[in-house]
Amino acid sequence: MVHPLLNIAIVEDHDALREVMVEILQAQGHHVQGLDCAEALDDSLIRSHIDLLISDLNLPGADGYSLTRRFRAAHPLAGIIMVTARNALDDKVNGYQVGTDIYLAKPVSPDELVAAVNSVARRLQAHSTQGQPQAGTSLQFDSRRSILSGPLGTCTLAAAESTVLTALARAPGQQLEVWQLLELLNLDLDTYTKSTFEVRLARLRKKLVQVGAEKASLRVIERGVYRLAASLRVY
């Protein structure tokens, strides 16, 4: 998996531990600066933009909570990982409340640290590329405004259409059986005829084609099984 590279600040007063963490993440290609106290972050923020803050809870001077709270207020979208030897419930709850995204208990394994950082990187990338056309991804669906968009334009989907499309997008192999779709739409399996359902899906297919998908993007692959062949991201 390829992850975007981040600007990371690690605030940890234990020298050896900080150096190891810096090294591990640098080896992944990230740009990392190690800082030994909360106050040092202020200076470093002036010089560079930070995508991810990794902070210890116990720090000399201002503690990890107040650091996190301040950083979160200024950077609502950045990632924050809190690393701490304290594993008490109150600490974790406080940590999340002041703006922590991920809470890691010490000792943190290098693999876990890297994976957590990658998770933040993935999310930051997903947010920054939202609404932009992506290679290999033809369609996006704005669920809040119910707007489907593709290379050829946009169109509005009816509530039932958005339900069908979203369900197909997250289904295994992007395929669902007719009874599953009927169930999703709260339609009676006994009385609802297949042909009426097909008319509905034909209308949805038309919209898909209208925004630039191929005609085969929504089709029956075998008796009673529908497949979405286009790649769709739901926001």
Next chain:
Amino acid sequence: MHAISPSVFPSTFPGKALGIVVAEDHDALREITVEVLRGQGHQAVGIACAEEIDDAVGGMPIDLLIADFHLPGEDGMSLIKRFRAAQPLAGIILVTASTQVDLKVLGYNNGVDIYLPKPVATEELLAAVHSISRRLASQSKATAAADHNAFRYDPTQRWVSGPLGRTELSESESLILASLSRAPGQRLELEQLQVLLQLDASAFNKSAFEVRMVRLRKKLIGVGAERSCLRSIRMVGYQLGITLQAAYGQQQRSPRG
């Protein structure tokens, strides 16, 4: 998870209400989790196996998936993987009794945002959900801010503005807009709107209510929204089709020219 009564927690949830799916095969645990989340104002649905997400969730928009790793049939990891592929920005919390590093690493790599070891204290789960809710709100705020056609409203001064101008709102209209914009998927059921507006259910006049919504839609269209800005969803209720940004007390400072 401790069985804490939902009433312990204030129902005045500060952030946005989320649409949440809880995938957990332990019935009692799933039910209490769903109940606690609902007590916080979220719209939560429990599923006993991964496959139920395909047919049992209905049209509810999912902002957050909370999944146990061990599920009968398709496991939690596979569910997470396919959900993440479809919804890159939604929240995912993985809950598991295992503390194996390999599993955590696999989880994060497959799209997990937060990993919680079982047993999960209710407070910890709610704090984690709150953290994700905060992040989702920041994201949609940033997206709306980047959109210069965004709509703004001031719930205290009661106005809504869009690319074509600004219009006054009545108290109930302002309440409807504010509530819809906070609701999961920006949709509310008719009954929820009734309760919100303190309308007597027995004397409820559906067509009078529809007229009200038509009037509100007209106002939105007047400031530049499309017809789909306020949609009636058959058998459900209403959905707001624009992104609204709250602009408290900015009336004097930012008059529209």
